[in-house]
Amino acid sequence: MATRETVGERGIQGLRFAALVRVSTERQSTQGESLRTQRAQIQGSVKRLGGTVVEWYGGQEHATPGHEKKEVNRLLADAEKEPRHWDAVIVSDADRWSRDNGSSQNGLDLFKEIGIRFFTGPKEWDLFKPADKMFVSLSALLGEYHAAEQKRRSIENRIERAKRGRPVAGKLPYGRTFDKVTEKWGIDKEKQRLIQSAAERYLAGESVPDLAEEYGVNASTLHKNLTQRCGDTWIQQFHSEDLNIHDVVPTTVPRLLPK
Secondary structure, three states: OOOOOOHHHHOOOOOEEEEEEEEOOHHHHHHOOHHHHHHHHHHHHHHHHOOEEEEEEEEEOOOOOOOOOHHHHHHHHHHOOOOOOOOEEEEOOHHHOOOOHHHHHHHHHHHHHHOOEEEEOOEEEOOOOHHHHHHHHHHHHHHHHHHHHHHHHHHHHHHHHHHOOOOOOOOOOOOEEEEOOOOEEEEOHHHHHHHHHHHHHHHOOOOHHHHHHHHOOOHHHHHHHHHHOOOOEEEEEEEEOOOOEEEEEEEEOOOOOOO
């Protein structure tokens, strides 16, 4: 009866690799060096192994469980296609594989079932060996924890900054400015003049759609600005279902219209 070859017996030369690179925030994707660094590391490892990267996956994704990870899903879907275009998956480090323990386990079980080999850098992990599979799984579990903890700290820090009167939840309220150096709120005079003119004409009987068309703005946005965003309080909201964080912070801002 034929026996399963070990990792060492199968050899590496000539392997076709699917490479996964991933970062956790849009800022990293657009401004950081993380993706480029990972690509360079993977290319160096594959060259040392004598293989070829035939498909790249990844890019900016959320780091926490519960968010779509389209590129990982695409990789797993491609792994099941026949004929298969690659023989192994490679990431630069174990925590780049997945920060969602459930997704990690499902992916590793699939690779084990269909014979896909798994590498972190030049190191291959034999998914049939409990110790190897445990290491990769623990890396995903720890990554999941660190991502969730980082998210919690980030939200709590933003809430504290909001309580100090800083804008940290989305766009600034209409017609206001904020100086990050002096931490002072101000008013965009041009926008204030527009909203004052619109308010006066609306109270005189003109319709919001007609005013919006004339001013070149969206009618529903103009209505919301007139009815909800001209006072001295801006509500900053913070919600995270997975962390059970739900907080609302009223922030004092300059008025655009008299009370």
